[in-house]
Amino acid sequence: xxxxxxxxxxxxxxxxxxxxxxxxxxxxxxxxxxxxxxxxxxxxxxxxxxxxxxxxxxxxxxxxxxxxxxxxxxxxxxxxxxxxxxxxxxxxxxxxxxxxxxxxxxxxxxxxxxxxxxxxxxxxxxxxxxxxxxxxxxxxxxxxxxxxxxxxxxxxxxxxxxxxxxxxxxxxxxxxxxxxxxxxxxxxxxxxxxxxxxxxxxxxxxxxxxxxxxxxxxxxxxxxxxxxxxxxxxxxxxxxxxxxxxxxxxxxxxxxxxxxxxxxxxxxxxxxxxxxxxxxxxxxxxxxxxxxxxxxx
Amino acid sequence: xxxxxxxxxxxxxxxxxxxxxxxxxxxxxxxxxxxxxxxxxxxxxxxxxxxxxxxxxxxxxxxxxxxxxxxxxxxxxxxxxxxxxxxxxxxxxxxxxxxxxxxxxxxxxxxxxxxxxxxxxxxxxxxxxxxxxxxxxxxxxxxxxxxxxxxxxxxxxxxxxxxxxxxxxxxxxxxxxxxxxxxxxxxxxxxxxxxxxxxxxxxxxxxxxxxxxxxxxxxxxxxxxxxxxxxxxxxxxxxxxxxxxxxxxxxxxxxxxxxxxxxxxxxxxxxxxxxxxxxxxxxxxxxxxxxxxxxxx
Numbered sequence: 001x002x003x004x005x006x007x008x009x010x011x012x013x014x015x016x017x018x019x020x021x022x023x024x025x026x027x028x029x030x031x032x033x034x035x036x037x038x039x040x041x042x043x044x045x046x047x048x049x050x051x052x053x054x055x056x057x058x059x060x061x062x063x064x065x066x067x068x069x070x071x072x073x074x075x076x077x078x079x080x081x082x083x084x085x086x087x088x089x090x091x092x093x094x095x096x097x098x099x100x101x102x103x104x105x106x107x108x109x110x111x112x113x114x115x116x117x118x119x120x121x122x123x124x125x126x127x128x129x130x131x132x133x134x135x136x137x138x139x140x141x142x143x144x145x146x147x148x149x150x151x152x153x154x155x156x157x158x159x160x161x162x163x164x165x166x167x168x169x170x171x172x173x174x175x176x177x178x179x180x181x182x183x184x185x186x187x188x189x190x191x192x193x194x195x196x197x198x199x200x201x202x203x204x205x206x207x208x209x210x211x212x213x214x215x216x217x218x219x220x221x222x223x224x225x226x227x228x229x230x231x232x233x234x235x236x237x238x239x240x241x242x243x244x245x246x247x248x249x250x251x252x253x254x255x256x257x258x259x260x261x262x263x264x265x266x267x268x269x270x271x272x273x274x275x276x277x278x279x280x281x282x283x284x285x286x287x288x289x290x291x292x293x294x295x296x297x
Numbered sequence: 298x299x300x301x302x303x304x305x306x307x308x309x310x311x312x313x314x315x316x317x318x319x320x321x322x323x324x325x326x327x328x329x330x331x332x333x334x335x336x337x338x339x340x341x342x343x344x345x346x347x348x349x350x351x352x353x354x355x356x357x358x359x360x361x362x363x364x365x366x367x368x369x370x371x372x373x374x375x376x377x378x379x380x381x382x383x384x385x386x387x388x389x390x391x392x393x394x395x396x397x398x399x400x401x402x403x404x405x406x407x408x409x410x411x412x413x414x415x416x417x418x419x420x421x422x423x424x425x426x427x428x429x430x431x432x433x434x435x436x437x438x439x440x441x442x443x444x445x446x447x448x449x450x451x452x453x454x455x456x457x458x459x460x461x462x463x464x465x466x467x468x469x470x471x472x473x474x475x476x477x478x479x480x481x482x483x484x485x486x487x488x489x490x491x492x493x494x495x496x497x498x499x500x501x502x503x504x505x506x507x508x509x510x511x512x513x514x515x516x517x518x519x520x521x522x523x524x525x526x527x528x529x530x531x532x533x534x535x536x537x538x539x540x541x542x543x544x545x546x547x548x549x550x551x552x553x554x555x556x557x558x559x560x561x562x563x564x565x566x567x568x569x570x571x572x573x574x575x576x577x578x579x580x581x582x583x584x585x586x587x588x589x590x591x592x593x594x
Contacts (some may be wrong), residue, residue, distance in 0.1 A: 118507045138505055167504060180493055181505045185513035187553075188489055191546040193570035194563060195538070196477055206573045207464060208435055208478045209414045215512050216482035221571050224564035231553045233558065233581070241492070243548045246543070249488040253539045254483075256528045261563070263528065267521035268490060274518050275489035276503045276511075 006053065006075070008041035010120060011092050012066030013129025015162065016046040021131060024161045031056045032126075041126040049166040057082045062154065067093035070229035073102045080108040088151040089214045090115050090158075094178060095233040096171035110148040113155040116140040116174060117164060118182070122221040140178075142171040179237035180244075186219045187225055187242055193220035200265040257284040301357040303328040303350065303372070307417060308389050309363030312428025312459065313343040318428060321458045328353045329423075344439040345411035354379045359451065362388035367526035370399045377405040385448040387412045387455075391475060392530040393439045393468035407445040410452040413437040413471060414461060415479070419518040427474040431459040437475075439468040477541075483516045483524055484539055490517035 003025040005012045012030075019025040030047035032038040038050045053075075057063060063079055065072050070091045079089055080103055089112045096114050103109055120135040121128060139159040144152055159166055162168035169177070196217070199205055231238055258268055300322040302309045316322040327344035335347045340520040350372075352506075354360060360376055362369050367388045376386055377400055386409045390396055393411050400406055416434040418425060434455040439448055456463055466474070495516070496502055528535055552560035 058465075086489045118505055120507070120509070129550075137507060140505070142455065166441070167501075170503070173501070177502050177505055181510050182494055182507065184491065184492070185510050187546070187549055188485055188513055189543060190564055190567040191549050192485055193567035194545045194549070195481070195542045196573075197475055197566065197569055198541070202491075204466070204470070205478045208415055208437070208474055209573050210417070210434060210479065212417070212484050212516050213478050214513050216485055217570055217573075218512050219509050220567040222568075224561050224568070228557070228561050228564060232557060235553060239550065239554055240394050242546070242553075244495070245488060245492045246546065246550070248491045249539070249543065249546070250489050252484055252491070253536065253543070255537075256532060257536055260525070260529060264521050264525050267487055267525060269494065270487040270490035270517040271519075271521070272494055273514050276493075276506050276514075 001025055001058040001062065002027050002029070004029045004051075004056045004063045005047065006056070006063065006065045007067035007071075008032045008037055008046055008126045009066065010124050010128040010131075011117070011228075012064065013041060013044070013046045013066060013115075013126045014119075014131070014133040015066065015092070015189065016041075016276045017131045018134065018162050018256065019043075019131055019158070022161045024158065029056050029060065033213070037126050044126060044129070046126055046129060046273070053078075054082065057084075057087070059084060060087055062158065063087060063089045065089070065093075068226050068229045069093040069095050069233050072099050073233075076103050076112070077106060080106045080112060083108065083111065087111060088113065088154045090155050092117055094182065094230050095175055096140075097175045098233045099141060100146075100171045102296040109146060111151055113144070113151050114142040114171060115155060115159070116142070116178070117159065117162070118178075122218055124223045124226065132163075134164050137164055138167050139164040139172050140167050140169060142169060142174050144168050158270050172180040175234050176237045176240075179234055183230060183234060184245060186222055187220075187238070188245065189217050189219035192217050236284075298322055298359065299307075299324050299326070299357040301326045301328065301360045302344065303353070303354045303362045303376070304364035304368075305329045305334055305343055305423045305426075305524060306363065307430075309344045309361065310338060310341070310423045311416075311428070311430040312361060312363065312389070313338075314428045315431065315459050316455070317342075319458045321455065324355065326353050330589065334423050341423055341426065343423055343426060350375075351379065354381075354384070354495065356381060357384055359455065360384060360386045361434040362386070362390075365523050365526045366390040366392050366396065366530050369396050370530075373400050373409070374403060375582070380405065380408065384408060385410065385451045387452050389414055389529050391479065392472055392482045393437075393471045395530045396441060397443075397468045406443060408448055410441070410444045410448050411439040411468060412452060412456070413439070413475070414456065414459070415475075419515055421520045421523065429460075431456075431461050432581050434461055435464050436461040437464050437466060437471050439466060439471050441465050454546055459488070472531050473537075475535045476531055477537040480527060480531060480535050481538040481542055483519055484528070486514050486516035486519075490516050 008030045030050045031053050072091050100114050117139040119134045129270040304329045310381045325344040327347045328350050369388045397411050414436040
């Protein structure tokens with residue numbers, strides 16, 4: 001199968017590696033504006049060739065758009081207008097509502113399958129691409145009834161090839177949920193990093209940075225060029241998530257100052273996160289008959 | 298050497314494992330109030346025997362107190378009053394100011410070396426003990442001039458055996474620094490867990506929990522029985538750290554809502570944490586001639 005990937009960073013590059021390894025792709029074509037990234041991607045053999053966008057949309061089976069979400073919005077209508085009749089298009093952006101809106105009335109809307117493979121690291125660029133990044137993770141497919149069944153089936157098959165499970169939900173639900181489970185932790189980490197960086201005696205503090213701090217602040221290394229547009233596009237739900245978090249944080253702060261019993265109650269409640277962070281959630285969810293296709297479990 | 302460890306949880310148990318493996322200890326005696334933990338500790342061969350506190354203080358070379366910080370405060374004066382003349386005492390609590398105050402005028406104060414080996418996991422109990430937990434990590438020794446040089450030297454040698462580097466600072470400085478680098482990340486994680494747990498559609502959210510959420514919320518699994526007393530004993534500096542964090546978090550929130558340029562500035566600033574979380578801080582600190590003994594690097 002001919003695959004075109006627009007954007008050869010961590011996500012686009014990692015998809016390329018696994019689609020090649022699995023022989024799902026017979027030829028991989030890349031589109032990459034950044035000339036250094038383009039060179040690195042060819043050097044790492046992520047793609048067979050780099051073409052300009054116009055050429056790369058010709059005679060290809062799937063177009064995967066893997067660029068920051070603000071750029072997806074600008075580019076997606078152009079892509080849908082310039083593909084061959086049978087080509088399937090997907091994007092991998094962390095927000096979906098605004099992106100889906102941008103092509104809601106496009107004549108080729110049914111060629112497009114909005115998706116969000118939920119995996120990543122705090123690194124970016126083609127050198128950060130790695131095999132198996134998506135294994136056992138969840139790919140969200142949004143508003144699936146708005147895609148033609150053939151295009152939907154092909155994108156499902158692609159994520160199945162990446163060994164992912166698939167969750168179906170509306171763009172709105174995906175943006176709301178990811179605001180809490182993915183975007184909020186990034187905001188939390190950015191603010192923690194800024195707090196510690198602002199300390200006067202920061203050299204002492206840094207020397208003491210142990211595993212706990214490293215884990216909690218890890219996401220603060222994430223690229224602003226990727227996360228800024230996500231925060232802007234999902235502003236409504238991210239502000240809701242941040243305001244809810246501030247309420248809980250202040251509640252804990254007040255309890256530490258004035259109400260020890262309440263403090264223990266809040267900490268004990270937080271411990272319930274164990275099952276989730278230990279990855280025990282899936283069986284629980286399965287019992288609730290949620291519409292998730294478990295291919296890999 | 299005869300070593301007595303009071304409290305055979307994650308920290309006490311892990312110290313036991315490494316002191317035995319290195320032959321620093323010839324006999325390990327444990328004191329453990331929790332009968333299940335006591336049985337597990339013996340079963341895992343963490344210690345050679347369990348004694349009651351009174352017997353365990355007789356004819357031993359080092360007493361290591363590894364229990365929650367509220368219990369250290371109650372027990373430390375008793376321990377100092379009941380040791381043999383030459384015995385060295387240390388504790389491994391995450392707070393130091395209140396603990397040091399509790400024995401400031403004790404006649405055996407110079408037998409005591411307040412310390413804080415900075416390592417751990419979110420798990421607790423003797424089954425969580427593991428070899429090499431402290432390797433390449435920092436042990437803080439506080440107010441070292443208040444300890445007799447022989448007792449100080451022996452505790453330094455013990456941490457050197459655990460392959461730790463040693464930082465020297467006042468109890469006040471240690472409590473202030475750890476409030477930001479260790480206690481604050483725990484508060485941040487507890488509040489993040491509570492935020493997500495409070496969502497109505499939480500089963501959907503949990504299913505989407507990816508590596509980023511897991512990393513940021515990991516510390517929310519920590520035991521309230523250990524962290525509650527830390528938050529209470531270091532209340533003054535933890536509230537300072539939490540208030541500073543709230544300021545930075547709200548600043549980020551406001552910038553997302555109203556000031557995109559400022560948002561990018563804040564995210565770019567947070568990226569500077571890279572060097573610290575990637576563990577590149579030590580060389581920087583060394584250049585500043587800080588009083589850290591690097592045994593292992």
